[in-house]
Amino acid sequence: MRRKTTLPADGLTGRARRARVEPMAVRPLRDGRYVVETDGGTYVVDIETRTCTCPDNAIRHARCKHLRRVAIEITTGEVPPPGRRTATCAVCGDKTFVPMDARGPQLCRTHEHHPGDLVHDRETGSLLVVTRALHTRADETTTEPGRLVSEFETNTEYGDHEPVFEAVYLGSLPATVGLSGLSGLEGVRTYRFPASRLSRVEQGFVGSRSLGDQLVRA
Structure with missing residues (x-):
């Protein structure tokens, strides 16, 4: 289980700031959605449909802080994008993201080879x-x-x-x-x-x- 963490505010305001400075833990689900745990509650985010179970999104239809936080952590490589899961590179041991149905030992981009290389x-x-x-x-x-x-x-x-x-x-x-x-x-x-x-x-x-x-x- 991931611990709640915060991110630098970067001079932002409103929901963009709250998405970074409020403690949150993002955990990917196998169906491509994400659980976001906060001090105020736990919500489920679907980044592809841009929906969240929190009132700010469900009632006000706003791009809530939970949606923003998930997008940030996908961009920074903290969590895998939808349709992928976390794996360990068999060569260097670094974290990498692979398709959900990937089988056998996995490799990071540095050590991966493709037909034609x-x-x-x-x-x-x-x-x-x-x-x-x-x-x-x-x-x-x-x-x-x-x-x-x-x-x-x-x-x-x-x-x-x-x-x-x-x-x-x-x-x-x-x-x-x-x-x-x-x-x-x-x-x-x-x-x-x-x-x-x-x-x-x-x-x-x-x-x-x-x-x-x-x-x-x-």
Whole structure:
């Protein structure tokens, strides 16, 4: 449970000021709404419909201090936006927000990889392109030879609990991949890596631009 906190007034007045200086605790619900606990009572806020169960909003139809406080805490990253929940990054341990139905270990924006990203292998120095996120841990994901990703000596410095990504070596990409995108990678051998072994070089490397243009930039 979160404790009630206050925020700097920032020279504001009226409801905008009360939303910051009055002690409140905001707690997200699984249905996308938020419970706001104050010294005067507890209310439920729906940020998407801009409604609150307090009299100021329900009767006067005002943008009450509870609606304002929820909006502030979403903007500052204190609570997740509607449709997302709080999770812990499997690499750095920082708080991150993920979809409600997200499964497996999660990553923050810094350590996340997406299909089409150009990445650097910290062990070999090679460049690869991410093809797929598996959403499974390194100690429960096997490679083509049947070994767990976490069992390889080159992966001992990376967390067994980290999510695994599939990637292809840049040099193995066919010349047509720039036009067809990742759909042109059928038959190219993929490899599996724990998340923190790969560091992003360029997001969306394989995408709308031609591969030739991308290689010149790389």
